[in-house]
Amino acid sequence: MAEGSRERWADTGFATRAIHAGQDPEPRTGAVAVPVFQTSTFAQPAVGEHLGWDYARSGNPTRDALEESLASLEGGRHGFAFASGSAAQDAVVRTLSPGDHVLIAPDVYGGTYRQFRRVHQPWGLAFDPVDLADLDAVVAAWRPDTRMLWIETPTNPLLNVFDIAALSEIAHERDARVVVDNTFATPYLQNPLDLGADAVVHSTTKYLGGHSDVVGGGVVTDDDVLAERVRFLQNSLGAVPGPWDVYLVLRGIKTLALRMDRHCDNAQACVEVLRGHDAVTEVLYPGVAGHPGHEVATSQMRDFGGMVSFRVGDEALARRICASFEVFTLGESLGAVESLVEHPGAMTHMSVAGSPLEVPGDLIRLSVGVEDVDDLTEDLRQALAKGTASTRDL
Template sequence: MTDQGFSTKAIHAGWDPEARTGAVNVPIYASSTFAQDGVGGMRDGFEYARTGNPTRRVLEANIAAIENGTYGRGFASGMAATDAILRAALRPGDHLVIPNDAYGGTFRLIDKVFSQWGIEYSVAPVADVDAIAAAMTPKTKLVWLETPTNPLLNVGDIAAIADVAHAGGAKLVVDNTFATPYLQRPLDSGADVVVHSTTKYLGGHSDVVGGALVTNDEQFDADIAFLQNGAGAVPGPFDAYLTMRGIKTLAVRMERHCDNAEALVQVLNAHPKVASVLYPGLADHPGHDAAARQMKRFGGMISVRLAGGREAALDFCARTEIFTLAESLGGIESLIEHPGAMTHASTAGSLLEVPDDLVRLSVGIEDIEDLVADVEQALG
């Protein structure tokens, strides 16, 4: 379905109205096991829900289609997807390169868990292709990239980093959670695998947790599928259904997220209590040109550094009324958080430690006038 538009694929890919009933939406197949026509006689390949579920299969096909990929795999969370790809790609003694600005959960998994199994890593700035190349070793099997990054919204040039990774014999993984496949499709730029926390923009309603991996590499997909089944961190059918429901409106939601974020950036950028605004859409953002090349728009995430330091950042978080103080992002409602004390606390004392004056905003789809008024009153 690569010749169809994004929204058409988001709404239709993976499912045709059911032949028997004409159901327009995929049913929630709430069955843990499936009857077989004799020993080994599976119907359409289904035998046990951990191995495969019809609702999940449709979700996987749908996510693959909107990422312009061939193979999609669903997981119980974004971290479960991250864990699966690390285990599929790495063995004891291998090395990977990670961003100096990455999601705290990703860093924690690599630093605290995989390091115990002999996996080594180096840290490099996502915006510096030469630094990424210099961080690679003969043992490097994976380069991990977030773009835009969480929470500093740095931007990596996917095509250039893919060239560097492949020249060194490594695969490039891109976490596309912030951008979503509506704004950016890393496989088209040379990435080997795309990872999503579908909890965020794809689900879009703060009511479901999930993850996904998409690739065009048949063998890599087979390795991932083996771990998906063997480890069993799969989404349930209702989770898969909710995620698909969210994906159907992803395009229209992302346009509103971007509209609101762009308007709010202008307000924040002019406010005397804001020391700096981190947003790829700003012309003076160091990653603006790369973002403009590889993204359709610049997204709904904003980070700011407060002129009054940590106390001002905490006060800002405490005073908003429409922006809810909470972890996560990408839902229809606006959220605010202090990464250093919340989502990125695990990076404290490391090369990935985030500034303590930093506040991250997930801009929702409420009326922009109300969001502006809320930010202005919270900043005082």
């Protein structure tokens, strides 16, 4: 990471850093966009000497730019880019040792639970879900071998919110690290390192990339020891992104601030439609005053994000509503410019079916995009009407 460039932009605003940190004009040509260094190896001036890069798995100038950008946006010293969010998570968890114990939220992303249950647990890691909103429950679940607290806030797909500062205090008193999956909030809305977390992970596939055209992940930390280990694992395991994927994430980051403002505004408009509809039994959105995590979200987030979940009381009805949208696209993933709708129980969270983390069958998740808000709210109304009309016809 180019320390000089990071320090240069350290005191500027978020949108300025998103455009410039790590992305200074290329010195040889003056190119204002970071070049795609599509190379696997680098010429070396002498045996045992290189110009900063020797082999692309270990480092690449395009990747360096993204890693510096991620670190700048999250306010950390060390940034790492990975081939996916799952790969980023895996690297952080692998800094632990067999026999260690991890506490996770009871409704983490299905892929996170799958990785802990089917990859890390057979390797020798123990983990337990616990309600992270209940600090007494967290303390009660703590074990002498607990070494990490894995926080996802807001959670996927139930949009639960957890107090990062309070949980970090509990963990640090017990000599454990705190990792926060910040994918839903993004660094524009929430900065876990400032709240006491030791590391932040992202699926850069989502809001950071923002255009449904790339898969990637990232890790940011201020912990020098943790950074050294993550860097070793990044190089040794090789789950690194190619330079073109890195370029796409960098391009997405430049408009993150603009997009997140629109995502949040559009989500709030959709929430108002849902709250006024008879078929909707519950709206899950931290911006709603009655949400159990509303006060915490207000204190640690700048806005409430573009993800909205809601329940309709019946799984068959939920599936019909999901199939009735015209502007929202039925599909997995989230955080891009186009609006998406999905049925978590049958799509992104099938891996937790039958487990303590199983999600309700009547749950629908919206990733609210940046289209014209009137088109989104009208589409939401007609999908609800069509779905419920089908119910009456049965």
